Amino acid sequence: TQKIAKADAEDRCFWSFEYFPPKTEAGVVNLYDRMERMYTLGPEFIDVTWNAGGSSSDVTMQVCTTAQAVYGLETCMHLTCTNMPREKIDIALNDAKAAGIQNILALRGDPPRGEANWTKCETGFSYAADLVKYIREQYGDYFCIGVAGYPEGHTENPDKEQDMKHLKDKCDAGADYIVTQLFYDVDIFLNWHAECRKIGITLPILPGLMPIQNYGGFKRMTSMCSTYVPQHIYDALEPIKEDDKAVKDYGVQLAIDMCNKMKATGINGFHFYTLNLERSTRLILEGLKFIAPIEQVRPLPWNPSLAKNRE
Numbered sequence: 001t002q003k004i005a006k007a008d009a010e011d012r013c014f015w016s017f018e019y020f021p022p023k024t025e026a027g028v029v030n031l032y033d034r035m036e037r038m039y040t041l042g043p044e045f046i047d048v049t050w051n052a053g054g055s056s057s058d059v060t061m062q063v064c065t066t067a068q069a070v071y072g073l074e075t076c077m078h079l080t081c082t083n084m085p086r087e088k089i090d091i092a093l094n095d096a097k098a099a100g101i102q103n104i105l106a107l108r109g110d111p112p113r114g115e116a117n118w119t120k121c122e123t124g125f126s127y128a129a130d131l132v133k134y135i136r137e138q139y140g141d142y143f144c145i146g147v148a149g150y151p152e153g154h155t156e157n158p159d160k161e162q163d164m165k166h167l168k169d170k171c172d173a174g175a176d177y178i179v180t181q182l183f184y185d186v187d188i189f190l191n192w193h194a195e196c197r198k199i200g201i202t203l204p205i206l207p208g209l210m211p212i213q214n215y216g217g218f219k220r221m222t223s224m225c226s227t228y229v230p231q232h233i234y235d236a237l238e239p240i241k242e243d244d245k246a247v248k249d250y251g252v253q254l255a256i257d258m259c260n261k262m263k264a265t266g267i268n269g270f271h272f273y274t275l276n277l278e279r280s281t282r283l284i285l286e287g288l289k290f291i292a293p294i295e296q297v298r299p300l301p302w303n304p305s306l307a308k309n310r311e
C-alpha cells in the first residue's frame with residue numbers, strides 16, 4: 001500500500017491523474033474511454049473526487065471500482081467527512097476495501113454549494129485529521145492515506161503557520177503523502193515545501209497542476225480557489241483568450257515550464273487535475289520527455305454523441 005512513498009523514495013519521476021465523477025451515464029462511459037487510453041501514459045495512480053456530503057458517492061465508487069478492477073489502475077478514492085454521518089463513511093471504506101481499492105485521499109470537504117459553512121453531523125468528524133486517525137484505527141495499514149496541502153494557505157485560515165501545523169497534524173495522525181491544491185506560482189510552492197520540511201513534515205508532497213484548458217474555466221477556477229496568478233500569465237493569455245486552441249497550447253507549455261522548474265529542485269512526483277480531459281496532460285508528459293510522443297489514431301466518429309465529447 002506504500003506505492004506512492006516507494007515511488008518518491010526511488011528518486012524517479014512519476015505522475016498521477018485526477019478525475020471527477022461525471023453527471024450522466026454517457027459521461028461515465030466517455031470517462032472510461034479516456035481512462036483506458038490514459039492508462040498508456042503510465043500514471044503511478046489515478047484518483048477520483050468525492051462530492052462533499054456524498055451526493056454522487058455511488059458514481060465515485062463505481063468509477064473507482066472499474067478503474068481498479070477492470071483497468072488495473074492503482075486507484076485512490078477521495079473521501080470527505082463534511083456532512084457525512086460516520087455510518088456513511090464506514091460504508092464507503094468497506095465498499096472500497098471490498099473493491100480492492102487501497103488508497104484514500106482523506107478530506108474534510110467544502111460546504112455544499114451556496115452555503116458558507118459546513119455542518120458537523122452528530123456522528124461525523126470536524127477535520128480531515130480526525131478522518132485519517134479513524135481510518136488508521138479501523139483499518140490499520142490497509143489503506144495508503146493521502147491528505148490535502150495548501151501552498152497558499154487554506155482560504156478559511158488566515159494564519160498560515162497554524163494552517164501548516166494542522167497539515168502536520170494530518171501527517172502525525174497517519175497520512176502517507178500530501179497532494180497540493182492547484183497553484184500557478186512555482187516559487188510559492190517551493191517556499192511552502194521548504195517550510196513543510198523545516199517543521200518536520202517528511203512525507204512525499206505531490207504538487208497539484210491544473211493545465212489551463214480555456215480562459216473562462218481558468219478564471220472561474222482560480223477565483224473559486226483564490227489562487228494567486230502571476231501577472232505574466234494574465235499578460236500571455238489576454239491576447240489569445242478567445243482562441244481555445246492557443247489557450248490550451250499555452251497551458252501545456254506553462255505546465256511544462258512549471259514542472260521543469262520544480263524538477264530542477266528535486267521534486268519528482270506530479271499530480272495532474274485532468275478535468276477528465278486527455279490531450280493537455282498527454283502533451284505535458286511528452287514535453288517533459290516522461291513519455292514518448294504518441295501518434296494519435298482517432299477512431300471514426302461512428303457515434304455522433306460520443307464523438308462530440310471527444311477532444
Ligand code: FAD
Pocket residue numbers: 048049050051052078079080105106107108109110126127128129147148149154155156157162163164166170179180181182208
Ligand atoms: P482540513 O485539513 O480539515 O482543514 C480545513 C481547515 O481547518 C483549514 O483551514 C485548517 O487550517 C483548519 N483546521 C484543521 N485542523 C484544525 C483544528 N484542529 N482546529 C482548528 N482549525 C483546524 N473537496 C471535496 O469536496 N471533494 C474532493 O474530492 C476534494 N478533493 C480535493 C483534493 C485536493 C488535492 C485538495 C487540495 C482539495 C480537495 N477538496 C475536495 C477540497 C477540500 O475539501 C477543501 O479545501 C476543504 O475546505 C478542506 O479540506 P481539508 O481536507 O484540507 O481540511
